[in-house]
Amino acid sequence: MNSAAKTNHVPVPNTTVKPNSGDSKSIYSIQNFSLWYGNDQALQDVQFDIPANNVTAIIGPSGCGKSTFIKALNRMVELVASVKMSGSISYNRKDIFSPKYKVEELRTNVGMVFQHPNPFPKSIYENVAYGPKIHGIKKKKVLDEIVEKSLKGAALWDEVKDRLQENAFGLSGGQQQRLCIARCLAIEPDVILMDEPTSALDPISTAKIEELVQKLKEDYSIVIVTHNMQQAARISDKTAFFLNGEVIEYSNTDELFSNPKDKRTEDYITGRFG
Numbered sequence: 609m610n611s612a613a614k615t616n617h618v619p620v621p622n623t624t625v626k627p628n629s630g631d632s633k634s635i636y637s638i639q640n641f642s643l644w645y646g647n648d649q650a651l652q653d654v655q656f657d658i659p660a661n662n663v664t665a666i667i668g669p670s671g672c673g674k675s676t677f678i679k680a681l682n683r684m685v686e687l688v689a690s691v692k693m694s695g696s697i698s699y700n701r702k703d704i705f706s707p708k709y710k711v712e713e714l715r716t717n718v719g720m721v722f723q724h725p726n727p728f729p730k731s732i733y734e735n736v737a738y739g740p741k742i743h744g745i746k747k748k749k750v751l752d753e754i755v756e757k758s759l760k761g762a763a764l765w766d767e768v769k770d771r772l773q774e775n776a777f778g779l780s781g782g783q784q785q786r787l788c789i790a791r792c793l794a795i796e797p798d799v800i801l802m803d804e805p806t807s808a809l810d811p812i813s814t815a816k817i818e819e820l821v822q823k824l825k826e827d828y829s830i831v832i833v834t835h836n837m838q839q840a841a842r843i844s845d846k847t848a849f850f851l852n853g854e855v856i857e858y859s860n861t862d863e864l865f866s867n868p869k870d871k872r873t874e875d876y877i878t879g880r881f882g
C-alpha cells in the first residue's frame with residue numbers, strides 16, 4: 609500500500625461478516641481495509657469479496673462510508689490529500705495499492721457512474737468516443753462502431769441514433785445517466801461502480817437504469833451504492849450493510865433482507881433508523 613498506513617490502529621475482527629459463498633469467481637477481495645480522512649476514521653476493517661458478474665449493493669445510513677468505500681475500489685479516494693489507509697484491496701488478485709500497480713490500468717478496467725449525470729459539454733457521439741480516442745483509437749469507422757455498440761449496451765441507441773451530433777445537455781436526466789453508462793462501456797471495463805446512480809432521477813428513468821443494470825451484469829461486475837433498500841432488494845445479488853464505517857453484514861441479498869443475522873441490519877432494513 610503506497611499510502612502511509614496508521615500504526616496505532618488495532619483491527620477489530622468483525623465476526624458477523626460472511627465470507628464469499630464461493631459460488632462465483634471474486635473480482636475484488638477486500639482484507640481488513642481501514643481508511644482515515646486526517647484523524648477521522650471513515651472505514652474500519654472492511655472485509656469481503658465481490659463476486660464477478662453479480663450486482664453487489666452497498667447500503668447503509670448517510671455518512672457510514674459507502675461512497676468512500678466505492679471510491680477506494682478505483683483509487684479515486686486517493687485524490688483527497690489527507691487520506692490514509694491500511695489493509696488491502698485486490699482486484700483480480702493484484703493489490704491495487706501496490707507501487708507496481710498502475711492506476712491508469714485500474715481505471716481502464718473499472719468504470720464509474722456518479723450520482724448526478726455528468727456528461728461532457730460535447731455531442732452525444734463525442735461523449736462516448738472520448739475514452740476510446742484517449743486510448744488511441746482514431747479510425748472513424750471503428751469509433752462509429754464503438755459508439756453504436758456502447759449506446760446499444762446502455763439502452764439509449766434507439767432514442768439518440770438520429771441526433772448523435774447534438775449536445776448531450778439536450779438529453780433528459782435519465783438519458784444523460786444512460787449516456788454516462790455508455791461512456792463507461794466504451795472503454796470496455798470489467799467492473800462498473802455506481803454511486804447512487806438513480807437518486808437524481810424520476811421513477812421511470814430509475815426503472816430503466818435498474819433494468820439496464822440487470823442486463824449489464826451478464827457482461828460486467830457491478831457495485832452499486834444505494835440509499836434505496838427496495839432498489840437493493842430488487843436488483844442486487846449480494847448486499848453489504850455498512851454502519852459507522854464497518855460492514856455489519858454481507859450476504860446474499862434475499863437472505864440479508866429476509867433473514868438478517870444482526871439486530872442492527874434488521875433495525876436498518878425495517879426503517880428503525882437511517
Ligand SMILES: Nc1ncnc2c1ncn2[C@@H]1O[C@H](COP(=O)(O)OP(=O)(O)OP(=O)(O)O)[C@@H](O)[C@H]1O
Pocket residue numbers: 645650668669670671672673674675676677688
Ligand atoms: N473528502 C473528505 N474529507 C473529509 N472527510 C470526508 C470526506 N469525504 C467523506 N468524509 C467523511 O467520511 C465519512 C463517510 O462519508 P461517505 O461520503 O463515504 O459516506 P456515505 O455513506 O457515502 O454518505 P451519504 O450516503 O450521505 O453519501 C463521513 O463522516 C464524511 O464526513
